[in-house]
Amino acid sequence: MAGLSLFLAATVGLVGWLALRDPTYHASLDHHSGPQASEADAAALLARLVHAVRDDDPAAAERLGSDGAAGRALAAVVRNGRALRVGDLGLRYVDQTGAVGPDGAWAAEVAASWRFTGFDASPVRSEVRVRFATHGGRLGITGIGGGDRRSPVWLSGPVQVRRTPSTLVLVQGSSALADRLAALADAAVRQVRTVLPQWPGRLVVEEPGSQAALEAALHAPSGQYDGIAAVTTSVDGSRLRDAPVHVFVNPPVFDPLGARGAQVVLTHEATHVATRAASSAAPIWLVEGFADYVALHAQRIPLRTSAARVAALVRRTGAPAHLPGQAQLAGGAAHLEARYESAWLACRLLAAAGGQAALVSFYDDVDAGTPVGPALRRHFGFGVSGLTRRWQSLLSHLPA
Numbered sequence: 001m002a003g004l005s006l007f008l009a010a011t012v013g014l015v016g017w018l019a020l021r022d023p024t025y026h027a028s029l030d031h032h033s034g035p036q037a038s039e040a041d042a043a044a045l046l047a048r049l050v051h052a053v054r055d056d057d058p059a060a061a062e063r064l065g066s067d068g069a070a071g072r073a074l075a076a077v078v079r080n081g082r083a084l085r086v087g088d089l090g091l092r093y094v095d096q097t098g099a100v101g102p103d104g105a106w107a108a109e110v111a112a113s114w115r116f117t118g119f120d121a122s123p124v125r126s127e128v129r130v131r132f133a134t135h136g137g138r139l140g141i142t143g144i145g146g147g148d149r150r151s152p153v154w155l156s157g158p159v160q161v162r163r164t165p166s167t168l169v170l171v172q173g174s175s176a177l178a179d180r181l182a183a184l185a186d187a188a189v190r191q192v193r194t195v196l197p198q199w200p201g202r203l204v205v206e207e208p209g210s211q212a213a214l215e216a217a218l219h220a221p222s223g224q225y226d227g228i229a230a231v232t233t234s235v236d237g238s239r240l241r242d243a244p245v246h247v248f249v250n251p252p253v254f255d256p257l258g259a260r261g262a263q264v265v266l267t268h269e270a271t272h273v274a275t276r277a278a279s280s281a282a283p284i285w286l287v288e289g290f291a292d293y294v295a296l297h298a299q300r301i302p303l304r305t306s307a308a309r310v311a312a313l314v315r316r317t318g319a320p321a322h323l324p325g326q327a328q329l330a331g332g333a334a335h336l337e338a339r340y341e342s343a344w345l346a347c348r349l350l351a352a353a354g355g356q357a358a359l360v361s362f363y364d365d366v367d368a369g370t371p372v373g374p375a376l377r378r379h380f381g382f383g384v385s386g387l388t389r390r391w392q393s394l395l396s397h398l399p400a
Contacts, residue, residue, distance in 0.1 A: 037106045041139045042132055043093040046110060049074065049141065050091050053081040066133040066140030074141060076158040083161035084154055084170060085117040097129065097147065104134035105142065109149065119168050119202050120244040126150050126236040150237065151216040153206045166201025172209035173251070181207055181249065184262055188270035191263075191298040195356065199274040205266070207249040214250050228331055229254040229265045232272035239279045247273060260299065267295040275367065282366045285323040289343030290363050293351065296344065304399045310341040311398035319392040346391050353390075354380045 045064055052061035058075035065071025081089070090113040100106040110130045115123040129147035132139055145151030153159060154170060162169040162182035166189045171178040189201045208214045214225060218233065225231065228250055234243040247269040254262060271291040272278065280287055296306060304311075313335050314320075323346060324339040333339065351359040362379040366372055373383045382390075 037096050037100050037108075037132070038139060039093060039096065039108075042108055042130075045132070045139065045141055046091040046093055046130070049077075050089050053078050053086060053089055056082050064141050066135055066142045070140060070142050073143065073157060077144070077155055080154045080159050080161070080170075083159075083163075084168070086114050086154070087117040088123045089114045090123075091130075094127065105131065106133075107131045107147065112152070112155075115244065116168055116204060119204050120235075122242050122244065124152075124235045124244050126152070128152065128155065145216060148219070150219045151213070152235070153208050153213070153217050156213065156216070157209070166203060168204045169207075170205075171207040172213060173207060177207065177255070180262075181205060181266075184266045185270070187263060188267040191267045192270050192274050192294055195294045195297060195360065196271075196274050203270050203273055204244075204246040205249060205269075206246050207251060207254075209251065211250055211252050214248055218248060224331065225250050225253075226332070227253060229257065229262075230269045232269045232278060234278050241276065241279050243279070245273055245276065245278050260301075264295045264299060267298065268292055271295065275363065280367050281369050282363065283323070283372060284326050284329050285343040285346060286363060286366060286372070288329055288340060289345075289347040290359070292340060292344035293347040293359070307341050307345060307398050309335070309338040310345070310395060311400065313338040314395045314398065315400070319395045322388060323391065342391075342395060345394055346387065349390055349394055350380060350387070 049061055049064055052058070052064070052074075056078060058078040061074040061078045062071035065074050080086075090111070092111040094109040094111050097107045097109055108130055109127050111125070112128045113123045113125045115121075127149050128144060128151065129149045130144050131142040131146070133142045134140075144155045153172060157172060159170040159172055160175055160178035162171075162178050162185075164182075164186060167182065167185040169178060169182045169185050171181055185203055185205050189203055193199055193201075206217070208217050211225060212222070214220070215222060218231070219237065230247055230249045232245060232247050234240070234245050236243055247266070254265065257265065268291045271294040272287070275287075275290070277287045277291065299306075320342065324343050327333060328339045329336070329343065347359060350362065354362075358379045362375050365375040365378070376383050376387055380387075
């Protein structure tokens with residue numbers, strides 16, 4: 001509303017200036033031709049969709065579609081909302097995007113808000129693209145998502161939902177996939193709680209139907225998640241501390257994993273949720289290394305296997321000069337898996353030096369903003385250089 005007020009004030013000022021400068025000034029009398037968007041009708045359709053979700057009325061939502069397929073997709077949104085217990089839903093018309101097509105189709109930016117009751121402490125707030133079309137003189141909704149905005153999974157098509165008191169899983173796929181992911185999520189919560197017993201759970205895992213659907217859900221460039229099995233991030237893309245954070249699974253990479261590999265991945269990501277890693281002030285080696293420490297803590301994997309890649313890299317190039325940073329742990333970086341193993345070994349070293357409780361307290365201190373050096377000295381009696389020397393020695397003596 002403030003932006004609109006400024007716009008109106010500027011417009012009135014411009015008109016007044018022109019009127020004083022040129023008494024012959026007149027407002028344009030040009031008339032637009034062709035199909036026009038009806039913002040009021042579109043806003044009314046969005047309000048009716050919100051009511052359909054709140055009232056759990058798929059039939060009412062289906063009537064809002066521009067055709068049969070669109071109506072069935074909207075009915076699926078209502079069923080998704082019921083299974084996910086969507087609360088605080090809002091869909092507010094913001095602005096038209098682009099021109100109205102010759103067939104009367106057009107799109108708009110819509111400010112959307114919602115939360116999954118029992119799991120999201122605060123609502124997600126995100127702009128989504130909603131498409132409209134006129135058929136037989138009636139305006140209807142063609143679809144939700146796409147364009148240069150996020151495409152929330154639950155608004156993009158039917159999903160399978162699995163819920164427990166501590167986990168919520170939604171999958172754009174088969175019942176078997178949903179069952180498997182739900183079992184992995186339950187185990188992930190239990191494993192995280194062995195290291196972080198105060199965490200209540202509240203783990204949400206979303207699996208879109210494809211990597212392209214994952215990229216659309218997160219508004220990511222094509223190919224950004226090549227080779228990435230899962231990512232933990234805020235649903236709206238913000239770094240606000242109270243923004244809802246979910247785990248998003250990348251189907252072509254995650255689904256083929258065996259039981260142990262899939263469990264390590266999901267427990268790693270659940271640790272990120274438990275520690276609010278998406279908005280953490282901790283350096284990336286600690287964020288990623290701690291998540292791997294928790295994930296591997298529950299697995300009986302020999303060091304010869306779990307550190308095989310970094311051991312081979314060190315034999316070829318020698319121990320690295322410093323702990324891995326953002327560039328070394330970014331998607332697509334060279335020797336990425338080896339760098340992850342090296343970060344895990346740094347956290348494993350700290351747990352061996354001072355105990356698991358000291359590692360957890362150290363992480364909490366750094367996450368809260370304490371510099372790494374003072375936090376290390378407080379909990380372990382040595383600073384960054386001391387950790388680096390011990391870490392380099394460990395890497396140099398890994399089993400072949």
